[in-house]
Amino acid sequence: MGGYSISDLWSIVVMQGFSGLSLFSVLLLMALGLAIIFGQMGVINMAHGEFMTIGAYTIYLFSKVTEQYFPALMPYYFVIAIFAAFGIAFAAGYLVEYLLIRHLYKRPLDTLLATWGLSLIMQQIFRTVFGAREVSATLPDWLMGSWKPTPDIDIPLNGLFVMGISVVVTAAVILFLYRSTWGLRVRATTQNRVMAGSVGINTKKIDRVTFAVGCGIAGIAGATFTTIASTGPTSGSLYIVDTFLVVVFGGAGSVVGTVSSAFSIAQAQSILTFFLTNAMGKVVTLLTIIIILMLRPEGLFTSKVRK
Amino acid sequence: MNAFYSNWLGGKKGAIELAILAAFIFIVMPLWLDIFRLNLVGKYLTYAFAAVGLVMVWGYGGILSLGQGVFFGLGGYCMAMYLKLEASDPVSTAHQTTPGIPDFMDWNQVTQLPLFWEPFHSLIFTLAAVIMVPLVLAYVISTAMFKRRVGGVYFSIITQAIAAILTILVVGQQGMTGGINGITDLKTLHGWNINTESAKYILYYVNGALLLGVIMLCRFILSSKFGRLLLAMRDKEDRVRFSGYDVANFKIFTFSMGAMISAIGGAMFILQVGFMSPSLIGIVPSIEMVIFAAIGGRVSLVGAVYGTLLVNYGKSAFSESFPSLWLLFMGALFIGVVMFFPNGLAGLYDVYLKGRVESLAGKFKKKNPPAILTPAKTELQNEL
């Protein structure tokens, strides 16, 4: 790239690196909830995107209510709303597991169809309640704009925020799965349901809470994405294919796998879109994933699950 | 003759089913509906090809393909390319910067027909391509996956990703493919105007005949030893493998055949609807095709046709009277068929109507009760 000064190029490299990292955290946040649901439980939740939309609309509602009644709290509502997004999506997930998913554990391919149906219903509910138009939450000022470490470098604050959330959520998921008694039970159930049941683990309850936690994380993801993307009845469907690819590429059932697959997909896509066009970058990334998956069908990291 | 009767038609029971379906398609529908509605039914019946293909691939093969729309779409695109070239003769495109190429190319500053379009001037080549292009793609995909024992959920997700990629590619290369607009304004097939009323009737009947032919072909395949192996494979893959069979090859064959059947549907779609859209190769239609097969009953070839008609009729009727309720209804249909009627229409038929139909058929005892287990009985561990 002739004609650019060294400092120009340097700031581009920094910002480009950051935009890769920021895409990485987006993919990671999308995929974590699904990694739990699909990886641990084998349920294909096609309505994952709609649980994200629940989170996004939660932020929207909180922003409107705060603006109307507690304008003084505007700078802080976002944090509270994220917890609420988790709570509401968790509750919705809990209900869905109870009404729908638990009847289908023996037929994983059927969960795919049922949850697709669920996603259609949820989209229509969003449309009826919030209208067909896109909405936009008023974001607090500290989430807007950029941080300028040098005059040429702009680091987006919302990108930093998404990154922060995804680090926190990932840490929480790892603690939950690998350091808590609950996680121990979840993993035991995944590895051998019958055996887990026979040592006194309430596997049904485990399933329900695991599913709900996965949905809750989707809610957090959706809430966080209001800072970078749109909120409408069908917004969630934009993410579903990418989300599944990240999980499958990483190897189902492995959190480390999900993290590394999100990282490699994000970096590849980010660098390719810089040098190619946006659309071609995406196609090349997807093709590469497919080819690698054909060579390594179980994904990057295979968890050792009894067959 | 006897072999034809038992293998192709599926014995007495199968013959009755086929006869009812044929009567329904060829006599009841044309008498009952005006040409507009009949043309719609014709369009739905082209989706039924994809659903019948899915019955083979999913119902009998146990492979859930979420990319059936890809093959339907590829068949359609091949056909549409031929029709578009015919509609873009130098005379009717004289106002373009480059006469003689399709209009969308001209809009995109393409000045020469891309090389891969050239052979589509030939009808013979086009008809071969309708079958071969999807077949080859299906073969490549399935060989790569099944030889490496990728199966179950992974396969579904990967086929879905392929649908996504192909859509992005087709939409992105609009100078060569028509992009998101698709290939529109198709008029003639080898000089024959496909938009006249008589052409619509003829195409409807050709479509129906092809569909019945495909169902019979599937019956024949299923009644062979291959059909039984396919079932065995679906329910206990390892045992078949340990018995010395190359499981992958059977799966590849089934998947490729399903793709080919869909492609025929896609080509017929173009002829009856008159244009091609990339939305047909996307993720949503592929999943809808799965629901057609599921409503029909997954393992019932004839059921798949009724399933397709029912869902699409519902879609049309609902979106005419209650546009906003349509998604709720469709969603409920998905959930309902999975939760309460896993055997779909065929299951309902077995429970409520079968006895009566058989007594009507002269209290005929079935020779070979089809020993078909529903996929519901396969184990979680196998699928994972």
Add this chain to the structure above:
Amino acid sequence: MLRKKSKSPTWNRAGRPENVSFLPVRKTVANAVAATLLIAFAGSSFGATPPTSQVDTTHLAVTDTEVIVGQLHSSTGTMAISETGAIEAERLAIDQINAMGGVLGRKIKVIQEDGGSDWPTFAEKAKKLLESDHVAAIFGCWTSASRKAVLPVLERDNGLLYYPTFYEGLEQSKNVVYTGQEATQQVFAGLDWVAKTKGSKTYYLIGSDYIWPRTTMKLARKYIETVLHGTVVGEEYAALGSTDFGSTINKIRLKKPDVIYAAVVGGSNVSWFKQLKAAGITGKDHTLLTLSVTEDEANGIGGENLLGFYSAMKYFQSLDTPGNKEFVKKFKAKWGAGAPIGDVTQAGYEGPWLWKAAVEKAGSFDTDKVVKAEESGQISFDAPEGMVYLESNHHLKTRLRIGEWRADGQADIVYTSDYIMPNPFPKGY
């Protein structure tokens, strides 16, 4: 020159007698009976209302008291976000026309169909409206893809479509009236303005990857290079639905263009502006002119993310004229105070009124007569945006306005052009 030739194939085809032979015999007889009855009564009881036999000779859904029209938009699927405004505006116009006594003494009844954001469905529904319901006109479509899907059906069945979206041009059908702007109307005057007021020399073009942005960008590039003598330093298309613009924005930072010229649509649009703002590219120190943000989009993007950027549109809700204020008041009264009114919404509102004017000039609902009236060059309408004139090429002669976005999601109009003739087939581009 170009234009004339393009007409001939479609125009001749539409008039072929086979179209007429489609109609069921029953209906013809019924209409004939109705017509005779009507003629008998016409003299005495229906005063100003011309008899049905006179205003409808092609068996449209017209009775002595009622005329049926179709409305064909996406109320479900991804496009519902955009099309809702047009649906609402067309409804408002039809209600107002009915309150004034209807068209040729007949109240308008609407059959609404859902295209479901799926192009084959649009074609199917258009066919249903024309062949089963025999509607006199269709108000509908939003995307070019849906219009292209519907077009052959319209031409075959000789129907009428009023299409509200600004679009890429390169099309002129006898059966369509384009109430939005075609590309040249939207592009040239806007570029002139930005070059003059901002003195810009370098441009970065970015759009979503489909026909409308690609065609407008083609026009823009040519205009920038040959007329404005500027440079295009980058041209990029994002996959539809793409939500990640990090790398694209970095490329823009590297090239440092004077103007970012954008036509990103749908959900991508929201991501694009949110990420621009986050990357420190704001209206304060950058000039961005977009062709794809109306008040509808601004609602989803958030005004604070658009602050100081410019849109080139023929209409903005903030337009300060008595006519527009009245329209905004009526619209809000019907559809709620929160409902934004964008360019396409207003263009949708013009559809039924222009149709009414054409029908009344023709004195008939028959497509061919209405088309003749449309092409007479004498149809105009005092729209919220000001007077618009229907030209013989089926497009409207309108003005272009540049709006500067405020934080509340409304735009200040900073420039209004003279009237611009529509030119759907620009020469040399």
